[in-house]
Structure formats: C-alpha cells, structure tokens
Amino acid sequence: MRARWEGVHAALVRSVTTLQADRQFRDARGAEAILGRFESPAGLIEYLTGKAGSLDEKDAIYAALVRTVQARAAWGELAKAILWCGLWPALDGIYRHRLRHFKDDPDELVEAISVAFSTLVGRMELGRVNRVAATLVRSTDRDVMEERRQEWGVQEHHAEPSEEDAKRAEPRTPPRRESELGLPVGLSVDGELGALRGWLLPIGGADTDLLLAVLVLDENQREAADRLGLTHEAARKRFQRALDRVRARLAEALSQSAAETRVSGGARARKPGGAQR
Amino acid sequence: MNEQDQPTPETDPAQFTRLPGLFRRWEIEQVLEPGSDFHIEEAGDASDGTPLFAVYRREPNQKEA
Secondary structure, eight states: OHHHHHHHHHHHHHTTBHHHHHHHHHHGGGGGGGTOOOOSSHHHHHHHHSOOSSSSHHHOOOOOHHHHHHTTTTTTTHHHHHHHHHTTTHHHHHHHHHHGGGTHHHHHHHHHHHHHHHHHHHHOOGGOOOOOOHHHHHHHHHHHHHHHHHHHHHHHTTOOOOOHHHTSSSTSSOOOOOHHHHOOOOOHHHHHHHHHHHHHHHHHHHHHHHHHHHSSSSSHHHHHHHHHHHOOOHHHHHHHHHHHHHHHHHHHHHHHHHHHHHHHHHHHHHHHHHOOO | OOOOGGGTTTSSSSEEEEEESSSEGGGOOOHHHHTTTTEEEEEEEEEOOOOEEEEEOOOOOOOOO
C-alpha cells in the first residue's frame, strides 16, 4: 500500500545525492548566506531532519529554499527536493494519518499530498508567514482533506440517495450485525460517509456537517468553525448539543432494538405451546 | 558492444549517486567494485590534514539520456 509513497521518497533521496545535485548546490549556496556552511544537499537534509540545531535557523533555511523555488532559480528543482526531504517525517505523518480516508485508492493520497505541497511552496507568501515549516505541513494536511471533502461532496451530489436508501439509513432501522447504526454493508469509505450523513441528518439537522467534521474527518472544533463560518464558541456549543442529541437517539434506538429482540424471542418461545392447542 | 559504445563517465552527472560519507585515499579501494563507473572529487581535509574525497558511483553501462 505504501509502495508508491516510498517510491516517491526513494526518488527524492536519489535526486539530492547525485553528482549533479552536489555541483548545483555548491554553485548556488553562496546566494543564500544561511546555506553557505553546508557542504552538500545531503548534509543540509541531515541537519534539517536531525534533533540538533536551532529551530529558528532551520525555519530560516526552509524560507531560503522556498524563496529559491519561487524565484525559479536554476537549482529550484533541487531546492524543492530538499524541502520535501527535510519535511519528509512530517509529510509521512500526514500520509499515515490520512490513509484511512483513501483506502480505496492510496495513490490518490500520494497525488493529493504532492499537489498540495508543491502548490503551497510555489504560492506561499513568506512575508506573512511566521513559521514556514509548520505552515507548509499544516496547510498541506488541510488542503489534502479539503480536496477530499469536496470530492465527497461532489459524489454525494451526483448520487442522491433513493427513497429506499434514505429509509434504510433511518436511525430506527434495527442494527445489523455489521453496523450498529444499520448502515448498508460493503460501502466504500465515501459511501460510508454519505450513508452516515444520511443517518445523522434527521438528528443533527444544520449541525450535521459540524458533527462529521469533528467526529469523522478529524478536524478540531476551531478548524471546523472556521470552515463553516462559525465562531469557535458557537461551534463548541452547537457541537455539544448535537452530540447530546445523537447520544440520546442512539440510546433510544438501542433500547428499542433490545425490546424488539426480547418480544420476538418471547414469541418464538410461546409458539410451541400454541401448536399444542 | 565495442569500446566506442561505452558511455563515458562524468558526461551526465545526474547518473552518478554519491556514496555516503567522505573517504581517505586508502579507504577508496574498499568501495570500488568491478563493473561500476566512479567519479571521485576532492572534498577538503580531515582535522589531521588528510585529504578527503567524495565518491560517486554509476551503475554499469548506463545509457546517457
């Protein structure tokens, strides 16, 4: 599953350890004073990914690399590869964390991270950013999930659930063995999200997307609030109230299901007696 | 393949990948292996003044782009 992702890393590492890369780096490092003390791209990456060294200096190095990419310098591609390799541990963390949202096609996640990261490096306004590395990583994660949510939205729009599907997703549907909520089995991740949304909508109402954002898509309440145009305080209160409604409905559905089981079990138990009459 | 068909080392520096670390003159023989092309560059001095070298290797008979 990780083959393509690891292939990207292997290609990046190779690209920064070639004779060409060393020569480019030696010729160009004078343009950015902060890079002058590094003998090769590999040495620079070792410093960036190591625990030793000043975080402020490392961030200034990332800024220098971003500037180089944006200036379309001759060694811009090398600078971009160094950025990738320096931030690889964090980018790999994004990959591992978000993989469950791309179970159907992990290569899509590789593509999404690549596009988001490259776009951010190309467009970042360095004058408005305090922490370059953290901004690149957090924004990459945000953009990957934003695109994923948009895809989910499009798919949901294109595949309006039929009346029968909606009925199946009703909260009062008796729980199936595979899903306590009675969601159809065998769905893709996207399908599950759509079905879950259908299940939540009668309970969550206008707060359904807020619930999904926090409970399923791993956004924190502040991020969800920003995205949905709410204040953090309003989102916090609405999320808590909506969650209480979901819990109450779940408890109701589960107790109803238990009662039905007892009734049907009792009916079966009486049947032999009826046959004797 | 005659001798003229052999790619000349160093014409495409992107084909050569660097071996990790720097090497003293007498350490170089430990990384040389038959069938590969090598490029060796001076890379400063060790603290005791011994010259150090960076060693790059290309897989055998790589076609130039």
